[in-house]
Amino acid sequence: AQSVTQPDIHITVSEGASLELRCNYSYGATPYLFWYVQSPGQGLQLLLKYFSGDTLVQGIKGFEAEFKRSQSSFNLRKPSVHWSDAAEYFCAVGARSRGYQKVTFGIGTKLQVIP
Amino acid sequence: EAGVTQSPTHLIKTRGQQATLRCSPISGHTSVYWYQQALGLGLQFLLWYDEGEERNRGNFPPRFSGRQFPNYSSELNVNALELEDSALYLCASNDLGDYGYTFGSGTRLTVV
Numbered sequence: 001a002q003s004v005t006q007p008d009i010h011i012t013v014s015e016g017a018s019l020e021l022r023c024n025y026s027y028g029a030t031p032y033l034f035w036y037v038q039s040p041g042q043g044l045q046l047l048l049k050y051f052s053g054d055t056l057v058q059g060i061k062g063f064e065a066e067f068k069r070s071q072s073s074f075n076l077r078k079p080s081v082h083w084s085d086a087a088e089y090f091c092a093v094g095a096r097s098r099g100y101q102k103v104t105f106g107i108g109t110k111l112q113v114i115p
Numbered sequence: 116e117a118g119v120t121q122s123p124t125h126l127i128k129t130r131g132q133q134a135t136l137r138c139s140p141i142s143g144h145t146s147v148y149w150y151q152q153a154l155g156l157g158l159q160f161l162l163w164y165d166e167g168e169e170r171n172r173g174n175f176p177p178r179f180s181g182r183q184f185p186n187y188s189s190e191l192n193v194n195a196l197e198l199e200d201s202a203l204y205l206c207a208s209n210d211l212g213d214y215g216y217t218f219g220s221g222t223r224l225t226v227v
Contacts, residue, residue: 032214043119043205043218045157051214052137090158094214102171105150105158 002093012112013081021076021109023091027075032094033074034103035065040085046071047089050074061085086113117142119219121206127225128196136222140208146170147189148209149181153202161204161226164189177209196226 003026009034013019025031032051037046048059065076069078076090088110120139128134140147148164149161160173164183170178178194193200203223207216 034215040204041221042224043220044207044216046215049215080174093208101165102160104150104160108155 001033001103002088002095002104004091004093004104006020006089006091006109008109009107010110010112012114014115015083016080016115019076019078019081019085019111021089021091021111023074025074025077025091025093026072027093027095029095030069032091033065033067033094034094035059035063035074035076036077036090036105037079037087038090044090045090047076081111081113083113083115086111119206119217120209121204121219121222123222124220125223125225127227130196130198130226132196134193134196134224135201136193136204136206136224137188138191138206138208139188139220140206141217144208144210144217145187146209147187147205149189149191149207151175151202151205152205152221153199158205162191175178188201195226198226200224 005024009042034049035047038044047063050057050067053084060110063078088108090108117144122137146165150158155202163171167183181191183189205221205222207218209216
């Protein structure tokens with residue numbers, strides 16, 4: 001069975017500082033990996049996804065993530081955080097099982113941005 | 116192109132009542148997924164519908180049910196509401212050959 005761990009429940013960074021959100025996954029084969037962002041009271045928006053190929057993935061809003069198979073990680077990064085980035089971030093792993101796609105989400109990391 | 120739309124945005128029900136939540140997927144998407152996001156519990160998979168059939172369900176009691184209509188829109192029904200059913204219910208859609216979902220903005224269900 002697949003699983004996702006986001007070890008940081010809450011992170012606070014200063015505006016303009018760099019950001020790294022951690023994500024570790026467990027899955028027997030090559031996973032499909034995603035990062036979503038959720039603003040308060042809203043649905044989830046896809047930031048980026050990894051299926052295969054280049055292990056450094058560029059997403060929307062200036063985010064990127066790097067797939068590291070040896071570490072079973074898919075950490076999300078941004079070089080300079082803006083106040084509007086304050087939100088909750090979810091890492092997810094997807095897999096094909098019995099002909100359908102199953103996506104499992106992490107518990108989420110809540111990002112606070114201080115001036 | 117319209118995204119995934121959910122209605123109503125907010126719903127307040129009394130314990131024991133029934134709630135009906137609705138979802139319209141992106142045009143061309145045949146699969147609809149329902150998730151429950153309760154406070155502190157992350158996203159819990161509820162149900163998956165594709166081509167009008169229930170394909171899989173998560174670890175929820177039978178009072179959580181739904182259906183998918185010929186136009187691929189979907190309905191989630193929660194019977195005999197309990198206080199702990201209070202949550203944000205998210206609907207997502209994709210085309211079965213795709214990976215990853217597009218989410219709606221959710222329905223906030225409050226049971227009092």
